[in-house]
Structures are given as structure tokens and as C-alpha cells.
Amino acid sequence: MNSESFNTSIINYFIDPTDLILNETGKIKGTIIKNFISVENEVEETIEKKIELPFEIQFNPQNDDNMFRFTIDEKRNRELKRNIPANMEINRYNETSKYSFNDPSWFEWDDTSSIEDAGYSVQIKYVENEFIDSFDDHSVYGSALATPSNIEYLLIQPSLQNDIQIQLSLFPTFKIVVFYKFVEVLTVNEEYLFNFEHLRSIKARYENLSPLESEFGAFKSDNSFNTLANKKELFFERETYKFGPQSIGLDFTFKNNITQVYGIPEHPGSLKLLNTWDDEFLEPYRLFNIDAFEYSHVNNDPLYGSIPFMIGVSHNCSVGVFSNNPSDTDIDVKYNDENVLTHWISETNVLDFIIFVEESPERLLKSFTDLTGNVKLPLLSSLGYHQSRWNYESSLDILYNNEMFKKLEIPIDFFWLDIDYTDDRKYFTWTDEAFSNVTDLLLKLYQDGGKNLVAIIDPHLKTNYFISNKVIEDGLAIKDSKFNNLVAQCWPGDSIWFDFLDTSKAYDLWFQFYKDFLSDATVANISNFHSWNDMNEPSLFKKFETTMQLDAVHNNGFEHRSLHNLYGLSMHETTYDVMKEVYNNEKRPFVLTRSFFAGSQKTAATWTGDNFAKWEYLENSVPMILNSGLAGMPFIGADVAGFFGNPSHELLIRWYQLAVFYPFFRAHAHIDTERREPHVIMEKSLKTGNLMKNSILKRYQLLNYMYNEFEKSTHTGEPILKPLLWKNFNSSDSAVFDIDDQFYFGDLIVKPVTESEKETIDMYFPETNNIYYNFNNYSEKLVFSGSDRNDRTVTLNVTLENIPTYIEGGSIVYLKETPRRSTAAMKYDHFTFIIAPDKNGNAKRTQIYIDDGETFDYQNGKYVKSFISYVDSKLIVESENSDLNEVPQYIEKVVILGSENSNGYSIIESLNLPLFESVTVSL
Numbered sequence: 001m002n003s004e005s006f007n008t009s010i011i012n013y014f015i016d017p018t019d020l021i022l023n024e025t026g027k028i029k030g031t032i033i034k035n036f037i038s039v040e041n042e043v044e045e046t047i048e049k050k051i052e053l054p055f056e057i058q059f060n061p062q063n064d065d066n067m068f069r070f071t072i073d074e075k076r077n078r079e080l081k082r083n084i085p086a087n088m089e090i091n092r093y094n095e096t097s098k099y100s101f102n103d104p105s106w107f108e109w110d111d112t113s114s115i116e117d118a119g120y121s122v123q124i125k126y127v128e129n130e131f132i133d134s135f136d137d138h139s140v141y142g143s144a145l146a147t148p149s150n151i152e153y154l155l156i157q158p159s160l161q162n163d164i165q166i167q168l169s170l171f172p173t174f175k176i177v178v179f180y181k182f183v184e185v186l187t188v189n190e191e192y193l194f195n196f197e198h199l200r201s202i203k204a205r206y207e208n209l210s211p212l213e214s215e216f217g218a219f220k221s222d223n224s225f226n227t228l229a230n231k232k233e234l235f236f237e238r239e240t241y242k243f244g245p246q247s248i249g250l251d252f253t254f255k256n257n258i259t260q261v262y263g264i265p266e267h268p269g270s271l272k273l274l275n276t277w278d279d280e281f282l283e284p285y286r287l288f289n290i291d292a293f294e295y296s297h298v299n300n301d302p303l304y305g306s307i308p309f310m311i312g313v314s315h316n317c318s319v320g321v322f323s324n325n326p327s328d329t330d331i332d333v334k335y336n337d338e339n340v341l342t343h344w345i346s347e348t349n350v351l352d353f354i355i356f357v358e359e360s361p362e363r364l365l366k367s368f369t370d371l372t373g374n375v376k377l378p379l380l381s382s383l384g385y386h387q388s389r390w391n392y393e394s395s396l397d398i399l400y401n402n403e404m405f406k407k408l409e410i411p412i413d414f415f416w417l418d419i420d421y422t423d424d425r426k427y428f429t430w431t432d433e434a435f436s437n438v439t440d441l442l443l444k445l446y447q448d449g450g451k452n453l454v455a456i457i458d459p460h461l462k463t464n465y466f467i468s469n470k471v472i473e474d475g476l477a478i479k480d481s482k483f484n485n486l487v488a489q490c491w492p493g494d495s496i497w498f499d500f501l502d503t504s505k506a507y508d509l510w511f512q513f514y515k516d517f518l519s520d521a522t523v524a525n526i527s528n529f530h531s532w533n534d535m536n537e538p539s540l541f542k543k544f545e546t547t548m549q550l551d552a553v554h555n556n557g558f559e560h561r562s563l564h565n566l567y568g569l570s571m572h573e574t575t576y577d578v579m580k581e582v583y584n585n586e587k588r589p590f591v592l593t594r595s596f597f598a599g600s601q602k603t604a605a606t607w608t609g610d611n612f613a614k615w616e617y618l619e620n621s622v623p624m625i626l627n628s629g630l631a632g633m634p635f636i637g638a639d640v641a642g643f644f645g646n647p648s649h650e651l652l653i654r655w656y657q658l659a660v661f662y663p664f665f666r667a668h669a670h671i672d673t674e675r676r677e678p679h680v681i682m683e684k685s686l687k688t689g690n691l692m693k694n695s696i697l698k699r700y701q702l703l704n705y706m707y708n709e710f711e712k713s714t715h716t717g718e719p720i721l722k723p724l725l726w727k728n729f730n731s732s733d734s735a736v737f738d739i740d741d742q743f744y745f746g747d748l749i750v751k752p753v754t755e756s757e758k759e760t761i762d763m764y765f766p767e768t769n770n771i772y773y774n775f776n777n778y779s780e781k782l783v784f785s786g787s788d789r790n791d792r793t794v795t796l797n798v799t800l801e802n803i804p805t806y807i808e809g810g811s812i813v814y815l816k817e818t819p820r821r822s823t824a825a826m827k828y829d830h831f832t833f834i835i836a837p838d839k840n841g842n843a844k845r846t847q848i849y850i851d852d853g854e855t856f857d858y859q860n861g862k863y864v865k866s867f868i869s870y871v872d873s874k875l876i877v878e879s880e881n882s883d884l885n886e887v888p889q890y891i892e893k894v895v896i897l898g899s900e901n902s903n904g905y906s907i908i909e910s911l912n913l914p915l916f917e918s919v920t921v922s923l
Contacts, residue, residue, distance in 0.1 A: 011036035011210040013053075013194055015170040017151045025119050026109040028057040028156065032072060032174055034196060036210035047207050051198045057166065058107040059120060059158040065367040066164045066358055069107050070176065070188070072248070072351040076199045084242060085483065089557035092246070093349045096324050098503075099569050100599040102373030123155040164357050178319075180357040185256040186319050188353075193251035193343050196351070200244050218245045239551045240481050242559070246348035252321050254312035254340040260737050261340050262723075263310045263320075263631045264331060266303040266596075266608070271623040271723055271740030273310075274300055277334030277341070284330040284343075289565050289595045291539035291546045292609060294644065297620040304537055304609050305596035306565040307631040311364060312340055313737065315730045318364040320356035322371075325349045326565035326597055328550075347550075348562055361630070361726055362718060369632045369717025373602040377714050378635065380853030381413040381452060381823040382530075382590045382605070383706050385696050386666035387677060388416030388454075394434035395441040402448065404679035406821055410693050411700045413822050414590075415445070416532065416668070417455040425492040426462045428517045439520040442528055450824030452528045454592070458535040459500070459571050462492030467513060471498055474509055478560070481551040488548075489541040497538055497548065500570035501563060502555040511578040518582055527583045530590040531575050533604075536568040537595045568595025576603035586855055592664075596633060605635035605664045613642025613673075618655050619754035622721075623740040625662065629719025635710075637664030646674050649688040650756055650800070652681065656695035657803045658752040661745045663706070663720040665699055691800065701815040703823060704831070704850070709746055711849040721745055728766045733792065739764055747811035747836075747846075748775060751796075751804040763804050765792045771809025773836045773897045776802040779904035781897065807897070810838030812846040812868055817893075823853065830892035831915070835870045837898050843870035845878075848915060850889050864889065864916045870896075875913070875921050882916040889915045894923060 012035045021029040034051035051074070058069040078090050097104045109119075153169040167177040176188035200208040202219055209215060219241050254261060260272045264285055276282045282299065287306035295303060308323035310331070323329065327347045334341040354371065358364040387405075392398050398415050405412045423429040430438055445451040461468040471477050477485040477496040487494055500506045515522075518529055538548050550561035560567075572593035579589035593604040600606070608624050611617040621638035628636045640662075641647040641655035659665045669676060678696070682689025709720050719726075722744040728736040742751045742764060749772070751763040765772050765782060774780035782794060796804050807813055813834045820826035835843050851863035865881045868891075875894065891913040899906040908923055 011195075011212050013173050013189075013196070015055075015168070015174045017170055020154075022122060026059045026061055026107070028120070028122075028154075028168070030055055032196075034198065038207045038209055049208065051196075053196055053198075057156070057168070059161060060107055060371075061109045061160065062103075062106060063370065064160050064162070065356070065370055066161045066180070067354055067356045067367055067371065068158065068161070068164070068166060069352070069354045071353075072196060074196065074198050080199050080201050080204075081243065087483075087557055088242075088553060088559075093327075093558050093562035094352070095556075096326055096349070096352065096563070096566065099566055099573070100324055100326075100372055100597060102371065102599070102602065106371055120156050120158045123157070125152045125155065126150050178355060178357060180256070180317055180319075183256055183317070185254070185258070185317050185357055186321075186355060187253045187255065188355075189251060190253050191251045191341060191343075193249055195247070195249045197245040197247050199246075202244065205244065213245075217241075239549050242481075242551070243348075247345060248349070248351045249343065249345040250351060250353070251341060251343045252353075254319055254342070255338070256317050256319075257314045257338055258312035258317070258319060258340055259314075259335060259338065261310050261312045261333060261342065263307070263627055265307050265628045265631050265633065266305040266624065267300045267627075268295060268297045268303070268620055268624065269300050271626050272738055273333050275333055275335045276300070277332050277343075284332040284345075287329040287331070287565060289537040289547070289568060289597075291535065291537050293546065294610065294612070297612075297614075297616045304594045305568070305600070305606060305633075307596070307598045307600075307628075307633060308344075309368060309598060309631045310342065311361065311630060313361055313725055313729050316359065318358050318361045318729070320364050320368055322354040322356070322368065322598065324352040324354060324598070326563050327561055328564065348559075361729055362716070365630065365632060365717045365719075369601070372599045372632055374714050374717050375601045375635055375710065376603065377588070377851075377858065378605070378710060379452075379588050379590050380703070380707055381450060383663075383703055383710070384413030384665070384823045385411060385699060386414040386416060386454075386664075386668075387412055388414075388418070388666055388668040389673070389675070390418035390669070390671040391420040392417055393420075395436070395438070398441065398453070399444060401677060401679075402445065402451065404677070406448070408679055408682065408689075408693065409819060409821070410678055410696055411819065411821055411823075411825075412451065412696075414452045414454055414530075414666075416666070417453065418671075419456055419458075419491055421455055424462070426465050426467065427457045428467050428513050429465075439524060439526065442521050442526045443524065446526060446528045449820070449822030450528065451822055452530055452590070454530045454532050454590070456532040456534050457575070458491070458533065459498050459538055459567075460490040460492065460495035460535065460540075461498060463487060463494045463496060468496050470509065471496060474505060475555060476502055476506055476509060478548070479553045479555070481549070481553065483553060486548070486552050490535065490539065491541075498571075499555050500574050501558075501566065503570075503574075505555075506570075507574055507577065510574050511581060514575075514578050514582050522582060527587040531579060532592045533568070533572045533575055534594050536571045536593060538567055565595075565597050568593055569597040569600045572596075572600065572604040573602070588854060588856065598632065601633045601635065605637075606633065607636060607664060607666065608638040610643045611639050613645035613647035613651065613669075615651060615754055615756060617642055618651065618658065618752070619741065621658070621662075622743060622752060622754075625721055626719070626723045626740060626743060629721055630723070632717055634713050634717075634719045634721075635663050637662035637666055639668040640666065641676070643668060644670050644673070647676070648756075649681070649685055652676065653688060653691045653695075653800060654753050654803070656692045658750075658754075660695050660699045660702070661721060661743070661748075661750055663710075694801075697819050700819065700823070700826065701817055703826075704816060704848075705746060705814055707853070708847060708849045712847065724749075724764070724766055728768050731767055733767060733790065735764060735792075736766055747808045747813060749806050749808065753798055753803050758798055760795050761798050761804060762793050762795050763806075765794060765806070767792060769808045769810070769838075771836070771839060771898075772806040773809065775805040775807050775813070775834075778834075778895060778897055781904070782806070807834065807836040809836055810842065810844050811836045812843045812870065814846075814848060814868075827853065828887040828889075830890040830912075832893040832895065833868065833875075833891055835875075835894060835896045837870065837896070842872070845869040850886075850915065851884065852886060866915050866918075870923075873923055875923050877913065877915060877917070877919045879916060879918045884916070891915060896923065
């Protein structure tokens with residue numbers, strides 16, 4: 001259905017005014033009537049149908065975040081579907097919030113709330129009467145509507161969210177208009193694209209169709225690939241559709257001069273979402289977690305994770321739309337001159353949208369992560385360098401690589417094991433010959449600077465061994481459509497899949513598996529083993545869609561189609577919680593997941609999947625990471641320097657230089673690639689190897705600066721890497737909304753080199769700052785006048801040694817300059833502060849955060865948090881919190897940029913200024 005063919009006489013959705021309920025705190029409830037004429041039934045009769053769809057508008061009582069929730073469900077019963085088994089849920093899936101919300105009761109109000117301090121008021125517009133313009137005098141909160149039949153719309157004012165108003169039109173079709181500070185910013189169902197396929201029986205399927213709906217694929221798979229000729233290529237038979245058609249669709253129009261939208265990862269391509277509407281080559285953006293083998297960088301295909309959160313940004317307003325729905329979803333995007341039209345269609349579940357409206361992208365993302373949760377403070381060591389490949393062959397292989405890192409004085413914190421560490425690809429086992437004493441391996445790594453080991457553990461479990469047998473015995477294997485244990489092919493061959501969505505039972509058994517697996521290590525008080533959850537889209541080895549058939553059934557009674565995109569989250573969240581308990585709630589777990597959903601940021605890091613060792617994938621990693629950050633998932637990286645293929649030495653260098661700033665820095669490669677650890681490359685080219693080493697050293701210099709960015713994100717949800725629009729959304733130059741080959745890292749602005757043999761590169765310097773200092777060469781700076789607002793692109797010379805990196809004027813960046821073998825080894829090193837003054841010679845207040853980097857003691861106040869500023873040639877340390885049972889941390893050296901001497905900067909050494917107490921010193 002589209003707006004051009006919309007006709008209320010054929011199909012219409014309107015709100016029944018007699019069924020509005022306005023007397024519940026924080027909620028407006030009612031019924032949307034689906035009214036249509038069926039003219040295509042078997043006997044060609046004209047049948048008028050009315051379907052009742054209950055809806056709610058909910059307001060947030062937790063704080064003043066400008067958000068509200070809009071849900072639509074349907075009344076369902078088994079009378080229409082008598083063939084549904086008793087252990088299968090008849091209702092649509094509506095439990096997503098248990099996973100996606102940080103607090104599932106976020107929109108629930110205390111029963112003691114009163115009209116005076118909570119709820120909303122309503123202003124009524126009658127069809128024939130003057131507009132009533134006083135909320136106070138005509139509030140209908142807590143009372144029935146006197147004359148509901150002639151209401152045209154309600155104007156709703158939440159009592160806590162004062163900056164937004166919601167106009168709810170009742171007829172001729174329902175529509176929602178959202179106002180921010182009395183300006184229209186978002187319209188819901190303006191194009192009449194809302195559609196809700198209700199429950200029906202096969203027998204009554206024709207009389208439940210309007211002329212604008214189709215029977216295609218309603219009760220069985222009609223995919224063109226499902227033919228007799230292709231049957232041998234399909235692992236599974238044709239999927240069943242027990243409930244018939246269940247899709248839901250709705251349109252959202254971003255207004256107030258919002259002309260670009262972002263988010264909805266994970267897809268390759270640009271930061272700004274592409275125009276897909278009626279595009280000859282592009283499909284709508286699809287949110288469907290899938291094992292995207294050898295994915296292309298040039299399209300918008302779905303990849304491994306899904307966060308259905310889209311944001312639109314203008315100069316004075318940021319709007320977010322979150323679809324709290326983990327089923328297969330398509331989103332079309334249409335750019336117009338002054339607005340953006342988007343159309344969202346999901347295969348099933350209830351319609352559950354949360355709308356956010358704030359002034360800035362920063363405030364918008366905080367609102368979104370207040371709801372879905374912030375990243376947890378990671379292990380400090382997990383921000384260091386990770387060395388991986390498929391596959392390190394033995395404990396000796398790992399230890400040899402570690403010795404080479406030590407010999408060449410290259411820091412490292414994590415080594416990784418892919419699937420072949422297991423006995424015959426059976427998870428929670430080890431290959432005896434190659435890994436005969438893993439506890440000893442863990443101990444050796446820990447003793448050498450607190451280094452860590454990560455091993456892959458996937459959700460598919462080989463049949464007929466003690467782990468999978470126990471899963472089946474406890475009833476935790478996912479079932480096929482006939483309620484038999486689902487058995488399919490994956491890496492181990494015939495496998496079953498653990499059902500993490502049967503939460504309490506799943507946790508207990510998964511905990512027992514990890515506890516037994518790590519018992520020798522934990523008895524020895526060793527806690528440096530961590531987990532990698534891969535293939536958890538879930539991935540199955542079949543040739544069509546490479547994932548679980550959607551009519552498989554979980555033990556909570558729902559079909560897999562209802563919660564497909566939640567599966568990976570349910571696994572990695574269980575793993576995180578289990579690992580935390582295995583380590584007695586003392587050590588922070590590190591979990592990497594390939595599949596994710598909204599809320600995944602609370603318990604896992606991720607990466608961009610199986611990329612190629614090609615320049616295009618290096619370039620594409622930046623917008624992918626930026627969009628993930630804008631959707632609340634900041635702990636992300638990309639396989640350095642490409643999973644498939646062998647990178648050139650130049651590509652290796654450039655990828656390592658960019659990866660310095662990746663929130664997650666892991667080198668990883670396919671089993672068929674050549675070895676490319678830094679020591680291996682050094683044997684072939686000392687120059688290339690040393691440049692790789694220099695990048696790793698720079699990462700460790702900036703490690704605490706990055707850790708501080710993560711600490712801020714635990715409170716605000718802000719990305720670690722930020723697009724230029726983040727700080728410049730109100731810039732007079734619209735270029736900041738489109739640039740996706742540069743980014744902010746704290747107060748550094750970075751331009752990676754993503755093409756071969758570049759000697760010059762164009763870099764954009766936003767107008768919000770007029771001084772930029774070269775981070776690679778302290779003697780150089782760029783100064784713009786206030787009138788240089790339209791000429792901010794500078795052509796820079798580049799060499800192979802560095803990528804362009806600049807410090808914004810008025811900023812402070814801090815480093816630990818002494819190279820060590822790991823994060824733990826540099827724990828008590830003191831700091832160098834780089835002061836980059838603004839035009840007045842000052843630098844703004846900058847946070848520095850320090851804790852033990854490993855435990856949860858910071859939650860009990862065991863940390864140092866101070867703020868450093870530079871004003872009138874004085875360095876000012878303001879201590880906010882100072883309680884850390886560690887060796888004190890000091891500022892050892894200060895570099896002041898922009899000095900008048902011949903170097904262009906000055907150095908003050910041997911300062912020993914404490915960071916754990918307030919102090920002011922003249923420099």
C-alpha cells in the first residue's frame with residue numbers, strides 16, 4: 001500500500017473515540033479500528049470487516065528525556081487457529097523489552113503517582129468547534145470524554161517531558177504529529193502507510209483481504225527459490241506459516257529541515273543512509289541478522305547485527321525512531337527537499353515504537369541509552385592490542401608469538417583462539433595434543449604482564465557428546481516446526497542450537513558449562529580467560545539465507561521469526577553474566593559478539609565481520625563504526641587488516657594507523673591467509689614492521705585517554721568515535737552532515753588515508769574551532785580567521801609514517817609515553833599532558849578517570865576522577881573523587897603547544913603534580 005493508492009473507502013485505520021481511556025497515570029489507551037471491504041473472496045461477495053487493534057501511548061516517568069512509546073497489538077485467540085499446539089504461544093511476541101531495555105519497566109508508573117506530579121493533560125479539538133487552548137481549564141485527565149463522537153484530535157502534553165507535545169488525530173485515519181518546542185518535527189502515518197495483518201484462518205483468508213493486500217506468501221513460503229529443481233540445494237523444506245500473514249508497517253516523516261538520517265546498523269556503505277525509495281539498484285535497508293559471507297562494501301545489504309534506531313539531525317533538533325521489534329524488518333528511505341520519509345515494515349510481532357526528540361545528537365543518544373542501557377566499563381586491557389587468526393595451532397604457538405612481541409618490545413594484551421582449539425569442534429573441550437595444559441598457558445600469560453586469552457564458543461553444539469546431550473536432557477534445544485530437536489549443519493557437522501531465550505534455565509546450564517570448563521583455572525585464582533560468541537545470528541550451513549528456518553520454535557513458545565534478531569544478544573548477555581559469576585563478581589568479563597541488537601552494548605563488544613584485505617573495506621570501516629556508535633553500540637572495531645586475503649604492506653600500515661583509534665583493536669585473518677603478525681612482517685620488511693609497531697605504541701600511549709572516553713560513555717551513551725556532525729550539528733556549513741571519512745576521537749580530529757600511494761589528502765576542519773594543532777608534529781598548527789567559514793578544506797601532504805591527526809584548539813590530550821609490554825605493565829606510569837591553547841591561550845576543563853582497570857570496585861567509589869584546565873598560564877587540577885587503593889598517579893610532563901619559541905611548543909618536565917587532589921600551578 002502507498003499514499004497514492006490510499007482510499008479510506010477500501011481500507012482505513014481510525015481511532016474509536018468511545019474507547020479512549022484517559023484515566024491511567026502516564027498512559028493513553030484505546031482501540032484502532034481496521035475497517036475494510038473485502039471484494040476478492042471465493043464467491044465474490046462484498047464483506048465489510050472491522051478488526052480491533054488495541055493501542056497505547058506511554059510516557060516515561062524516569063526522567064525528563066523527551067520520549068514516548070507507541071504500541072499497537074491485536075486481540076487473538078485460539079478459536080481462529082485451533083491447530084496451534086498448546087505449548088505454542090498464540091499472542092504476538094511482546095517481550096523484546098526484557099532484552100532491549102535497561103529497565104523493562106521504564107514506562108511503568110508508580111501506583112502512588114498523582115495527577116499533580118505525573119501523567120499528562122489533553123487539549124481537545126472538536127470538528128465543528130473552536131480550538132480549546134487551555135490545558136489547565138480543559139484537562140480531561142482522569143475523566144471520560146463528554147462528547148467523544150465529534151473529536152478530531154487530541155493534543156497531549158506530558159507532564160514531565162515539557163518540550164514535546166503529541167497531536168493524536170482520530171479520523172479519517174489515525175495520525176500522530178510530534179512537536180518539539182511548538183515546532184512540528186515528526187509525523188507518523190502522514191502517508192497512510194500503516195498496515196496491520198491480523199490473525200486469520202486459512203479457510204477465511206479471502207474475506208480477510210482488502211484490495212490493497214495480497215495473499216502471496218500468506219500461509220506458505222512462496223520464495224522463488226523454493227522450486228523442485230532447487231530442492232537439493234535447500235537444507236530445509238519449505239517453511240510453514242502457522243499464523244498466516246502477520247506483517248506490520250508504518251511510515252515516519254522527519255521534518256523541521258531534517259534532510260538526512262543515520263543509524264540502523266549493521267550495513268556497509270555510507271554514514272548518511274542512502275535514498276532507497278524506488279531506487280533501481282538498492283533494496284530497502286533490511287534488519288535481519290545474517291552470516292554475511294564475503295559481503296560487499298558497495299551496497300546496503302543486511303549484516304550480522306541489527307539496531308532499529310534511526311536518527312535525523314537538523315540545526316536545532318534531533319529526532320530518533322526506535323522500533324522495538326527483533327523480527328525481519330525493511331526500511332525504505334526517501335529524501336525530499338525539507339524532510340525525510342521513511343517506511344518501516346516488519347514480518348511480525350506487535351508494533352512498538354519509541355520516539356525521541358532532543359536538541360542535539362548528544363542529548364538524543366543519551367536519551368536512547370538511558371532507555372536501552374550504556375556500555376559497561378570495559379577491562380582497561382581490552383582496549384589494548386589483540387592478536388588473532390584462524391587458527392593458532394597450540395599453546396606453544398601462542399607462547400612463541402608472545403615471546404616475539406616481548407623481543408621486539410611491542411605491547412599486547414590479548415591472544416585469540418578460533419574453533420580448532422577444540423576437540424573435533426566440540427565447544428567446552430580442548431585438543432589434548434595441542435592444548436594439553438591450558439591452565440598453565442593462562443598462568444604464563446597472566447604472569448607476563450596480565451595478558452589474556454580469548455576462545456571462541458558458538459551456539460551450535462555438535463550432536464552426541466556430553467554438552468549437547470545435557471542441553472537436550474534439560475529441554476534447552478531449539479525445536480523445529482514439528483517440535484523435534486532442530487538438527488542442522490554447522491562447523492561441527494550435525495548440531496543442535498542452545499535456546500538462550502528460555503532465560504532462567506538457560507543461564508543455569510550455561511553457567512555450569514563455563515564453571516566446569518574453567519574449574520582448574522578458577523581454583524588457581526586465574527581469571528584471564530574470555531569469550532568470543534561467533535556465528536550467533538544464528539548461522540547455519542545451508543545455501544539460502546544461511547540462518548535458522550523461521551518456523552523453528554523456542555521453548556517460550558514463540559517462533560524463531562518473532563525474535564530472530566534477539567538471538568545473538570540473548571547469547572552474549574548470558575555469557576557475560578555467567579562469566580561474571582564464574583569469576584565471583586570480581587573480574588570484568590570481556591565478551592565479543594558478532595550478532596547484536598539494541599541493548600547489546602551493555603555486555604559485549606562487536607566488530608564489522610568478515611571483511612576483505614582491500615582498500616575499500618578499510619575506507620568502509622569508518623562509516624560502519626560511526627553508525628554503530630550513533631545507534632548506542634560504541635565498542636566496535638574491524639578485522640585488521642582484512643579477514644580474507646593478503647594485504648599489501650602499504651595497506652597493512654594504513655590499516656594499523658587507523659586502528660589506533662578503533663574502540664576495539666584486533667588483528668584477525670582467515671586460516672588460508674599468510675601469517676602477518678608484526679614480527680613476521682618485520683622479517684620481510686623492517687620498515688613496514690616498524691610502522692605497524694609505531695601504531696601499536698601510539699595506541700598504548702592513548703590508552704588511558706580512550707578509557708576515559710569509555711567512562712564518559714557509561715553515563716552518556718556517547719560514541720567513542722564521533723562523526724563531525726556530533727559537535728557541529730548547528731554549523732552554517734551543511735558539509736558536516738555528509739562527511740564520513742573523518743571522525744572525532746575525544747578532542748582529536750582524524751582523517752585516515754584509505755587509498756594507495758597518496759601524497760596529498762583533503763581534510764575538513766569544522767568552523768566550530770579556529771585553531772588545530774598537528775598531533776604528529778607539535779610544531780605545526782592551522783589557524784583560521786572567523787571569516788573563514790566557507791573554506792575549511794585544506795590539502796595536506798601525507799607520508800607513510802602517519803595519518804592526519806589534529807588537536808582542537810582549547811583542548812587537553814594526555815598520554816602515557818613509556819612503552820611497556822602490556823597495559824598492566826604500564827599501570828603505574830605517570831602522564832604527559834598536551835595542552836593545545838585556544839586563541840586566548842586557555843584550554844577547557846578536561847576529565848581524567850583512573851581506576852584499577854579490572855574489577856567492579858569502581859562501583860563502590862574506588863576511583864580517581866579529576867578535571868584539568870589551563871587558564872592564564874595556570875594548570876588547574878580539580879579532584880572530584882579520589883579513593884583508589886593503588887599507587888598514586890601524577891602529571892610528570894606538560895607540553896604546551898603554540899609557543900613563540902623556535903620549536904613552536906614548550907616542554908615542562910619533572911612536575912610530579914598529583915591527579916588525586918586539587919592543585920593549581922603556574923607554568
